[in-house]
Amino acid sequence: xxxxxxxxxxxxxxxxxxxxxxxxxxxxxxxxxxxxxxxxxxxxxxxxxxxxxxxxxxxxxxxxxxxxxxxxxxxxxxxxxxxxxxxxxxxxxxxxxxxxxxxxxxxxxxxxxxxxxxxxxxxxxxxxxxxxxxxxxxxxxxxxxxxxxxxxxxxxxxxxxxxxxxxxxxxxxxxxxxxxxxxxxxxxxxxxxxxxxxxxxxxxxxxxxxxxxxxxxxxxxxxxxxxxxxxxxxxxxxxxxxxxxxxxxxxxxxxxxxxxxxxxxxxxxxxx
Numbered sequence: 197x198x199x200x201x202x203x204x205x206x207x208x209x210x211x212x213x214x215x216x217x218x219x220x221x222x223x224x225x226x227x228x229x230x231x232x233x234x235x236x237x238x239x240x241x242x243x244x245x246x247x248x249x250x251x252x253x254x255x256x257x258x259x260x261x262x263x264x265x266x267x268x269x270x271x272x273x274x275x276x277x278x279x280x281x282x283x284x285x286x287x288x289x290x291x292x293x294x295x296x297x298x299x300x301x302x303x304x305x306x307x308x309x310x311x312x313x314x315x316x317x318x319x320x321x322x323x324x325x326x327x328x329x330x331x332x333x334x335x336x337x338x339x340x341x342x343x344x345x346x347x348x349x350x351x352x353x354x355x356x357x358x359x360x361x362x363x364x365x366x367x368x369x370x371x372x373x374x375x376x377x378x379x380x381x382x383x384x385x386x387x388x389x390x391x392x393x394x395x396x397x398x399x400x401x402x403x404x405x406x407x408x409x410x411x412x413x414x415x416x417x418x419x420x421x422x423x424x425x426x427x428x429x430x431x432x433x434x435x436x437x438x439x440x441x442x443x444x445x446x447x448x449x450x451x452x453x454x455x456x457x458x459x460x461x462x463x464x465x466x467x468x
Contacts, residue, residue: 199235204386205402207379208239208272209372211264215244216327222269229271229399233457236386236399237272238379240264240371241333242322246299247306256302257420260428262322263332273382273403274332277318277339277374278413278434280311286341286357286367288312292319305417310369311341316415317429321371324428333431334403335410337381339374341367381435382406388441398457405451407432409440 242264250259267274293306300306324332346366355366389397410433426432456462
């Protein structure tokens with residue numbers, strides 16, 4: 197229905213905790229993406245990141261292999277959560293150990309604040325890779341202490357905190373908050389291709405453009421186990437439109453592409 201109504205970017209802030217497995221839901225997304233090549237599906241990675249009993253990571257760092265499904269699919273854009281730069285409001289003044297002691301019992305992550313350092317990951321953000329070793333998440337965006345709309349009948353304790361001067365908003369967090377930020381950026385990138393480049397972009401082109409324009413985060417937990425991009429924490433980095441599409445702030449930035457989704461004779465005929 198969304199596609200038939202004209203939507204070409206679809207946000208999905210939902211999923212199941214399936215430990216990086218490729219599930220039937222993941223397959224459904226890939227099957228759909230194969231039929232609707234110009235519909236970019238954006239999916240939250242999940243909030244199953246934990247440092248409680250690490251197997252692949254060092255003590256005090258978030259472990260791998262917690263991507264949810266259908267976020268483990270191949271052809272959507274999977275979004276993890278970085279930390280907001282906010283230092284007041286919501287849970288920003290608390291540490292991960294104080295807030296979720298069971299998941300983050302040891303330093304350094306236990307002693308770090310939920311928000312405040314935009315170079316770092318949200319500790320709860322699900323980590324890759326997928327169970328077939330594919331890189332996930334693809335990209336990250338701020339996902340802690342995000343000010344978002346709230347229902348006027350929603351209980352106060354359903355949120356991370358209230359916004360004092362506006363009861364229509366509240367603080368919230370999760371990859372479900374990071375995901376729509378990226379979906380909004382994808383819509384702006386799509387508008388660039390349609391308006392400035394006079395083309396109908398494929399979902400793959402939008403995904404590639406956002407990935408190639410991402411900003412690499414330098415926080416210790418963002419580069420743990422692997423400093424080179426991509427890695428299993430932040431994927432290819434944080435969404436950053438300034439370095440994604442040409443704009444006055446980046447006068448030397450150019451963007452060239454070949455997008456043959458509507459030209460069958462230019463497409464690869466088989467995998468491998």
